[in-house]
Amino acid sequence: MELILRDLHSRGHSLTVVRSAKSWYIPESSALYTSVTVTAPDAPGGDVGRDFYAELMRRSLKLHQMPPLWRFVEQQKDVAAMLRMFHGAALRLISTVLEDSSLMAALKESGFDLLLTDPAFPAGVLLAQYLRLPLVYNVRWLNAAEAHMAVAPSPPSYVPMYNSLFSDEMSFLQRTENFLRYAAGMLQENLVVLPLYEDLLQRHFPPGADLLSMQRSADVWLMRVDYVFEFPRPTVPNIVYIGGFQCKGALPLPAELEAFMQSSGDQGVVVMSLGTLVSALPREMTESIAAAFAQLPQKVVWRYLGSRPSSLGNNTLLLDWLPQNDLLGHPKTCAFVAHGGTNGLYEAIYHGVPVLGVPLLFDQFDNVLRLQVRGAARAVEATSLTADNFLEALKDILEKPSYRQNMQGLSQLHRDQPMSPMDTAIFWIEHVIRNKGAAHLRSASVDLPWYTYHSLDVAVLLLAVGGASFWASVSACRLLCCRRPGTKLKVEYR
Template sequence: MRVHLKSFNDVMGMCGGTAAVLRPILCLLLLLVLVRGCRGNGSGGGRILVFPEDGSHWLNMEVILRELHSRGHDLTVLRSAKSWYIPQNSPVYTSITVNPAPPPPGEDLGPDFYTVLMQRSLKRRRMFPVRRFLEQQKDTAAMLMMFHGGALCMISAILDDSDLVAKLRESRFDLMLTDPAFPAGVLLAQYLGIPMVYNVRWLNAGEAHMTVAPTLPSYVPMYNSLFSDNMDLLQRTENFLRYLAILLQEHLVIQPLYVDLLRRHFPPGADLLSMQRSADVWLMRVDFVFEFPRPTMPNVVYVGGFQCHPAEPLPADLEAFMQSSVEHGVVVMSLGTLVSALPKEVTEAVAQAFAQLPHKVVWRFLGERPSSLGNNTLLLDWLPQNDLLGHPKTRAFVAHGGTNGLYEAIYHGVPVLGLPLLFDQFDNILRLQVRGAARVLEAATLTTEDFLEALRDVLENPSYRHNMQKLSGLHRDTPLSPLASATFWIEYVMRNGGASHLRTEAYSMPWYSYHSLDVAALLMALSGASLWASVSVCSRLCCRSSRRKTKLE
């Protein structure tokens, strides 16, 4: 950006006596133009194609999009016509709406589907461990087929639309930003041949680290294992079985779904797993104050908690409610975006426990009002969660265990009482429990007494808040904020046309070479040959010695 300072000085000179008044104002305007110019051209104002996932995944993707928009980038979002959360119209981006084929009967992934999943999850929690494990694998395989079936319908609708594909090619995007939990965005980026950055935590049937970096089940707990990184022999055995189950689901359930699509639209030999590993940078929604340590790769950038920010003022009526708690403070409860309501018996148990507290309670609640609700509890169908957790009156957070909410709790140093219901929520709460910053309850067998005892423990035992505030200090103690780091690496990939120098060649190696089995076979063959040669030489020498002895006799 060029600024003609000579012309600026000439104007100031022509202004005569008014220059002394105008100079500070014009200098301020000039400074604003310079700052805006620098921010808007951090990487040339690139053209970015965005392929997000819906639900809570969209909530954190939108945070990155707003930051990229503020830096002058042109954003285009591909969305389904059936999207729940991704709006068609936005001041931040231009949208392209796709109409995928309708799912088969009984496979509609609407809000009611997640309520059924929750009920099924609670039922499994009451089963014996072996049966629970088997039922969990069966349910996971069925769920993966439904989710990936939806992704397949979406990418098929795009690639089969020649006009849309031509429009996307003509746009000459510099980058694809996608959440690869399901691979529609990955396949489109490969088809268009543009660099790719992931906003990622989950991929295929497990945690994304499993695809990008070595993952040893001896100390890396698998999805839904409920283990820490310090496992005994039986736990390591179960963890290994879960590791095998994830690999089998990936190869036997997921990849076969895309075979026909790859055959129709990609060159011979195209492989889904290789495409998924080809991302230039993986923006991993993980911070190791929360996650257990594990191997990683140079192109993995950890941005866990990038959606967190200082609390903003609450609406006047909500602020008045918070202040009415006086010295006792407030408990905040939210179960996220997917599950509308807990089973009635669980809801009544929670409401009755809340009514016995001297604290005030703000509860994000959808559904029938509990009959045992106390006067101290405020029900809201939506709440400013980050701002409530950052409020000085907030004492505890009752949460289902979604990562967005837990990172906000870590950021603001608020201890957690967990009621995990679905997916990774059980593992997430466990990670905070291991660090002494949370208590976990079993929603399937919850009673008023259990809930009240656990909540009082979190509220009255100072160790929970102390441990969470320690995590908060570690989380904030970074040279660059997670959001700034995410935008830097997105712009880095655009500036350099990719980041292939950060990707390991291990991805192109056959499995037996990756695990050095061919090297082991060669060494065994050489050792065997050497042993055979030594035995042969010794045998011949012994035979010659025996012959000489016989002749001498």
């Protein structure tokens, strides 16, 4: 979101950011925006800390060792628990905002033109509805599923669901599992997410207000998707695709890091980063990765937090932070070892760097699969990772030209657009401001009940008419064709 704010600020827009006092990444003071800091009450069991994601990673790896049916059941239980936790935090935040009469009066008087939010957790959605502001999403997820499912047709016959690890070409059994995941997502939304907000809606909104309708009413959905990465699927006019909007050309590296890159000679450099949520891998996994790196002729730059692995080779540089985009855009970089977060994978696509994926959490497994299907990546299962199989997979990425060729093909497709994804995002935000909304782009489907959307009422009518016609035809046949002949008397004469 910060990158969009920077671009809006450079174009002269005045920005106000409503943030939680507990935010990890959104600073209270910034040259880009004025902040409104909200202190929401703590969760009953305490708020989520950074160790929470390390525990989630351990749980995720354990799930992937389970048989498929048991894993599916356990995944749904875990998803329900996480939805309650994160939506509970969103509910406490927006409740605090709406119940602060002086804050709400100040926000109303400010005369905002638009509200921009990521609607995965709907605090921003509810605030926009209360203030009656045009609404733009920076979005990929909504409630319990991928955001397309809220407004665009999403047939589970070829649209893979979250955590399915399927492509868009599925066998019969895969389509069966995919349908069950589709149904589970709908149940999670209706039984876990929506009920959490019912009391808030009754207190602060007109009778009959429902969260799902509010979420679907956004003017423009800036979807963090590009179809060089995502599988093709149906869409609607107010979904605008900005996948890779954060990508940009590489900047020069600091002198010491540039010297390290140049010291790799013709062999090149492998870059490894597993994101910001998980600070450290299990010790045995770290030692296996370090031992594999030590056997490479390439140099390695590894974003790493924790105690130094004992098997670390002289070719590996450990950094607690690295300029990832600038490293991926460096001519010496020949492979990217990543956990499969979308930001990192889009940067790899932009710069044409093949990926060795070590997915750990959430959608990372699906993300790596999408590149693997396109021949631009390979995945290593973290639960069975050893120095030998990690080294074999990494050498495969480095030595087989097809991985780099396929990724460079994706890079060319990703860049071959009439406008950059960022310029597209800014255009549509300003379009909504200029026109005070974009109701002309909204599909009527968002206002239909589910049974009308799927034409179930029409199907019931047609079945009823067909059934009645069949019954009438059968009854007529019985009356006209199947009557018993009249009784004849036989008279005998003697």
